[in-house]
Amino acid sequence: MQNFTFHNPTEILFGKGMIAEIAGRVPADAPVLLVYGGGSIKRNGVYDQVRIALKHHRVIEFPGIEPNPLYETCLKAVAIVQAKQVHFILAVGGGSVIDAAKFIAAAAVFDGNNPWEILRTTGGCVKAALPVGTVLTLPATGTEANGNSVISRQATQEKLHFTSAHSFPVFSVLDPTTTFTLPKKYIRNGIVDAFAHTMEQYMTCPAGAPLQDRLAESILHTLVEVGPVTLAKRRHYDARASFMWSATLALNTLISCGVPQDWATHMIGHELTAFYGLDHAETLAIIMPGVWRYKLAAKQKKLEQYGRRVWGVRTAAAAIAKTESFFHNLGMPTRLGDYKINAVEAAEKVRARFIARGVAFGEHADIDGNAAAAIIRSRA
Helix, strand or coil: CCCCCCCCCCEEEECCCHHHHHHHCCCCCCCEEEECCCCHHHHCCHHHHHHHHCCCCCEEEECCCCCCCEHHHHHHHHHHHHHHCCCEEEEEECHHHHHHHHHHHHHCCCCCCCCHHHHHCCCCCCCCCCCEEEEECCCCCCHHHCCEEEEEECCCCEEEEEECHHHCCCEEEECHHHHCCCCHHHHHHHHHHHHHHHHHHHCCCCCCCHHHHHHHHHHHHHHHHHHHHHHHCCCCHHHHHHHHHHHHHCCCCCCCCCCCCCCHHHHHHHHHHHHHCCCHHHHHHHHHHHHHHHCHHHHHHHHHHHHHHHHCCCCHHHHHHHHHHHHHHCCCCCCHHHHCCCHHHHHHHHHHHHHHHCCCECCCCCECHHHHHHHHHCCC
């Protein structure tokens, strides 16, 4: 097991009616920026619950955060934060809204001329951030309990991430009932997203960390068990609760302690989203089996372990096939051709971008532009 430091400062408020608890956790004496997306929170009643909880606070609203939040939109919010002397940001929505809030919080106090440096340096230049609280309405990314954020820049067709200890939310409300009205596609995406997050920290190479392996496998087992149920029965509280908590635990930094991590699937996937507009989870379902097959020799032992423990199969090939079948059963395609994307063209675009940046990913840092291109071509 590798050395590690674990510190997660986010307070989780889980269950029915817990939105009311934010009243005593948001500073009463400072303006609050309420960040949300396209307005679904007004249709499902979450907005009203939040405004009632904040009835004694001064609230400035900033709606319109996009799926795959845009850098350009976030900068507009930063200008409001600075002009109105906002001291707290409350994000109400899914991963995109929360990621945007984290970037806004860091950019608002950034000691530099160009906030894009926050993303270009993957958070290395972040020295402080405004406090952020969240009300999660779409389980998927785990951003409600970590310091990560992913932002897209429309002008350059880039999608970059940053991570900072300053960006962990102060608190996050997880009420499964807020997910009851979500479209099935969003739930499908969330299940695949949580599954892939778990895999990026688990499907690497043996590291003498049996507890972390078992924790990861328990999340995978739970997603396999409750995923189809929560898709079929949108008001099944227990299934939604288990799914929601699984998505949080998949990326709250716990299962990554002391083990190597991959993240090549995510980095390749981000580029596919940037170039073609696919949902994040859609790119993960396409690329992850390709990464495993490309790195079969290095990942074989863990693939076989995963196959035995999660699916009851014996070979790495069978484990990969079971995973793709699970995605298909959720209604998730796993090939670029399903979206009418030319794999050869996509491979060259991503290859050129990785080479220009001089980056390589994977637990052995050996998935460079050429490797990424080979993986993409295999997913035609």
